[in-house]
Amino acid sequence: xxxxxxxxxxxxxxxxxxxxxxxxxxxxxxxxxxxxxxxxxxxxxxxxxxxxxxxxxxxxxxxxxxxxxxxxxxxxxxxxxxxxxxxxxxxxxxxxxxxxxxxxxxxxxxxxxxxxxxxxxxxxxxxxxxxxxxxxxxxxxxxxxxxxxxxxxxxxxxxxxxxxxxxxxxxxxxxxxxxxxxxxxxxxxxxxxxxxxxxxxxxxxxxxxxxxxxxxxxxxxxxxxxxxxxxxxxxxxxxxxxxxxxxxxxxxxxxxxxxxxxxxxxxxxxxxxxxxxxxxxxxxxxxxxxxxxxxxxxxxxxxxxxxxxxxxxxxxxxxxxxxxxxxxxxxxxxxxxxxxxxxxxxxxxxxxxxxxxxxxxxxxxxxxxxxxxxxxxxxxxxxxxxxxxxxxxxxxxxxxxxxxxxxxxxxxxxxxxxxxxxxxxxxxxxxxxxxxxxxxxxxxxxxxxxxxxxxxxxxxxxxxxxxxxxxxxxxxxxxxxxxxxxxx
Amino acid sequence: xxxxxxxxxxxxxxxxxxxxxxxxxxxxxxxxxxxxxxxxxxxxxxxxxxxxxxxxxxxxxxxxxxxxxxxxxxxxxxxxxxxxxxxxxxxxxxxxxxxxxxxxxxxxxxxxxxxxxxxxxxxxxxxxxxxxxxxxxxxxxxxxxxxxxxxxxxxxxxxxxxxxxxxxxxxxxxxxxxxxxxxxxxxxxxxxxxxxxxxxxxxxxxxxxxxxxxxxxxxxxxxxxxxxxxxxxxxxxxxxxxxxxxxxxxxxxxxxxxxxxxxxxxxxxxxxxxxxxxxxxxxxxx
Numbered sequence: 001x002x003x004x005x006x007x008x009x010x011x012x013x014x015x016x017x018x019x020x021x022x023x024x025x026x027x028x029x030x031x032x033x034x035x036x037x038x039x040x041x042x043x044x045x046x047x048x049x050x051x052x053x054x055x056x057x058x059x060x061x062x063x064x065x066x067x068x069x070x071x072x073x074x075x076x077x078x079x080x081x082x083x084x085x086x087x088x089x090x091x092x093x094x095x096x097x098x099x100x101x102x103x104x105x106x107x108x109x110x111x112x113x114x115x116x117x118x119x120x121x122x123x124x125x126x127x128x129x130x131x132x133x134x135x136x137x138x139x140x141x142x143x144x145x146x147x148x149x150x151x152x153x154x155x156x157x158x159x160x161x162x163x164x165x166x167x168x169x170x171x172x173x174x175x176x177x178x179x180x181x182x183x184x185x186x187x188x189x190x191x192x193x194x195x196x197x198x199x200x201x202x203x204x205x206x207x208x209x210x211x212x213x214x215x216x217x218x219x220x221x222x223x224x225x226x227x228x229x230x231x232x233x234x235x236x237x238x239x240x241x242x243x244x245x246x247x248x249x250x251x252x253x254x255x256x257x258x259x260x261x262x263x264x265x266x267x268x269x270x271x272x273x274x275x276x277x278x279x280x281x282x283x284x285x286x287x288x289x290x291x292x293x294x295x296x297x298x299x300x301x302x303x304x305x306x307x308x309x310x311x312x313x314x315x316x317x318x319x320x321x322x323x324x325x326x327x328x329x330x331x332x333x334x335x336x337x338x339x340x341x342x343x344x345x346x347x348x349x350x351x352x353x354x355x356x357x358x359x360x361x362x363x364x365x366x367x368x369x370x371x372x373x374x375x376x377x378x379x380x381x382x383x384x385x386x387x388x389x390x391x392x393x394x395x396x397x398x399x400x401x402x403x404x405x406x407x408x409x410x411x412x413x414x415x416x417x418x419x420x421x422x423x424x425x426x427x428x429x430x431x432x433x434x435x436x437x438x439x440x441x442x443x444x445x446x447x448x449x450x451x452x453x454x455x456x457x458x459x460x461x462x463x464x465x466x467x468x469x470x471x472x473x474x475x476x477x478x479x480x481x482x483x484x485x486x487x488x
Numbered sequence: 489x490x491x492x493x494x495x496x497x498x499x500x501x502x503x504x505x506x507x508x509x510x511x512x513x514x515x516x517x518x519x520x521x522x523x524x525x526x527x528x529x530x531x532x533x534x535x536x537x538x539x540x541x542x543x544x545x546x547x548x549x550x551x552x553x554x555x556x557x558x559x560x561x562x563x564x565x566x567x568x569x570x571x572x573x574x575x576x577x578x579x580x581x582x583x584x585x586x587x588x589x590x591x592x593x594x595x596x597x598x599x600x601x602x603x604x605x606x607x608x609x610x611x612x613x614x615x616x617x618x619x620x621x622x623x624x625x626x627x628x629x630x631x632x633x634x635x636x637x638x639x640x641x642x643x644x645x646x647x648x649x650x651x652x653x654x655x656x657x658x659x660x661x662x663x664x665x666x667x668x669x670x671x672x673x674x675x676x677x678x679x680x681x682x683x684x685x686x687x688x689x690x691x692x693x694x695x696x697x698x699x700x701x702x703x704x705x706x707x708x709x710x711x712x713x714x715x716x717x718x719x720x721x722x723x724x725x726x727x728x729x730x731x732x733x734x735x736x737x738x739x740x741x742x743x744x745x746x747x748x749x750x751x752x753x754x755x756x757x758x759x760x761x762x763x764x765x766x767x768x769x770x771x772x773x774x
Contacts, residue, residue, distance in 0.1 A: 133623065150615060150616075150755065150756050151755065248736045249736075251732075251735070251736035251742075252733050252736045255729050255732035255733040255735075255736065256725065256728065256729030256732060256733075265739070435770065439768045444766070445764065445765065445766060446767045446769070447766065447767070447769070448769045449768060449769065450771055451626065451769055451770070451771050454622075454624070454769050456620065456622035456623060456624065458620040458621050458622055458623075459620040459622055459628050459630070459767055459769070460620070460767050461767065464635075464764050465715070465739070466738060466739045469739065471765050476630070476765055484755075486757050487755070487757045488744065488746055488758075
């Protein structure tokens with residue numbers, strides 16, 4: 001045991017998950033029309049392990065010609081096989097994929113942690129099981145679409161171009177691909193530049209499932225590749241998860257086209273703690289809200305709004321709890337906080353944190369040794385934050401919490417809503433009527449009451465205002481991939 | 489000698505008032521045969537901004553009313569419109585041409601459309617919301633909520649039925665709106681705003697601007713306090729694309745122009761594109 005200024009921490013022996021289960025190839029092609037192919041331009045980029053900076057693989061970079069080939073393959077698959085297949089048969093392919101994800105779950109979890117930097121505890125217990133559950137859920141919808149929307153004749157849109165972020169690589173793939181395929185669309189998906197490996201393993205899973213060629217195409221690359229997917233004239237639907245800035249570029253790019261769009265963008269969620277909240281549970285919720293996945297979460301509870309009368313007590317217990325968080329090897333089963341996903345993201349977190357200090361907020365982190373290699377940032381809180389501070393307004397997308405206080409419930413709600421975002425919010429109180437009052441007033445797509453960062457395939461997720469439009473999950477998640485009589 | 493009639497000054501409707509354009513400008517409106525009808529107000533960019541302010545101010549109160557209450561208010565609008573059937577038939581006939589019988593059919597359809605939407609006020613949440621059977625001990629439910637302030641470019645052809653068909657689904661769920669009317673046929677819309685003003689619709693819930701779209705639509709499309717824009721009456725593809733592009737500045741929800749049959753029964757879509765789904769989670773336990 002070690003005594004630290006903030007509490008007592010048990011020393012655990014290292015418990016790393018074995019990497020023997022994954023077989024990372026030295027290079028990867030693009031997955032087009034059911035096969036891995038070399039990019040026409042012959043360009044590639046490296047993906048690295050953010051915990052060690054070790055190069056993991058060379059990955060093909062798709063150019064405009066590759067995007068065109070992939071969209072053509074998707075169109076062919078849509079018109080010849082997938083779009084004409086009965087929902088019952090489509091559903092069985094999706095069930096197969098769900099089972100294959102379960103069968104290869106350990107491999108996927110280890111690969112995800114290596115490529116992304118997230119703790120194995122999270123990739124193993126959250127990302128991969130949720131991804132499988134999404135496929136299982138939407139598989140069951142494939143032959144029931146006429147019950148999913150208020151119309152007797154729902155039809156797929158055609159080819160979906162999908163661009164996903166690096167924070168939950170496999171899970172975001174599942175959120176995009178499962179409803180698209182269930183509805184009868186085919187897809188061209190671009191995973192994030194820094195986390196392509198689990199999507200490429202998913203391509204193998206599509207092969208193992210004997211999914212007809214061209215139904216799922218996976219193009220690796222960076223922003224240019226994504227832009228080409230969005231801009232391709234034969235794409236009928238664009239689905240994007242990522243920053244609000246890029247979301248606006250996409251909204252402009254599709255203006256005047258027939259393309260349907262859903263956008264799941266940034267957030268600056270308020271996590272409101274009232275004076276009657278169960279403090280220990282609230283502290284766990286605050287920690288889960290901002291330090292889950294290193295804070296690389298669009299719906300992270302990055303603004304703590306705590307009632308003034310209990311602020312000191314909550315902060316003291318929060319600091320004590322933060323002192324017990326274990327930062328380090330993502331593959332260690334005891335790790336709570338893993339690596340920051342990339343050097344670029346680490347730079348942004350450092351910049352905004354420095355701005356927080358310069359603007360006068362008080363910065364605090366528990367004593368915490370950072371590994372010498374890799375990209376790391378300690379769990380951090382800022383106190384004395386005002387609403388004008390950049391760290392209260394801008395999405396940091398890292399393990400950084402801004403603490404503000406309030407006196408009345410009305411003030412809490414006003415501060416919570418004082419943002420162009422509207423993705424999520426948290427409420428902690430023992431009073432049921434206050435929960436429902438706050439949930440009603442908060443302009444956010446998901447409200448977690450006495451909990452935080454909970455997700456489920458059946459539960460619609462998505463934002464108000466500049467956090468995007470459309471919902472993913474549940475029956476609502478199908479609407480973005482279907483059209484019907486009278487639908488604009 | 490016959491009596492000299494008293495003619496109406498057609499003004500804007502903003503925040504429950506009927507102001508002239510702050511610009512002092514008007515434009516000539518003629519009937520279907522080209523005969524002078526009125527000098528309507530030519531709304532300016534400033535009028536558009538004032539209308540957005542009025543709509544935002546009205547949003548909290550209107551969205552906060554019970555759905556039952558909003559349904560009653562909309563039904564009241566139908567009642568008052570029915571009572572002024574002859575006046576509206578006359579105005580529609582002058583604006584759109586055609587026979588009195590056709591104009592009366594349009595007014596009847598408009599009344600019926602209002603009644604149809606009024607009934608949805610306290611039902612749509614049950615159709616599009618519900619509980620979500622999550623795989624953990626949580627109670628999880630989703631409810632629809634109004635998106636906020638909506639800019640509506642009303643259809644250019646159908647001056648009353650088209651107008652009612654695009655405005656009723658916006659406000660029935662608790663949104664407020666700024667409507668840019670048909671440019672050449674604005675008069676029924678202004679008279680309809682008198683109906684709204686005498687039907688317990690709070691001021692600011694429906695704000696009406698007349699005049700060329702080029703004067704007001706760019707302001708509405710790029711306004712950072714407008715949450716959505718309906719481009720139904722946008723006119724040209726070029727304008728619709730420009731305004732959709734501007735709408736991306738704050739990620740407005742956008743409804744693109746499409747062919748519409750105003751006499752057909754509408755689906756839910758004109759309501760649902762302006763509903764945000766809010767999902768609430770709470771643990772279950774002792």
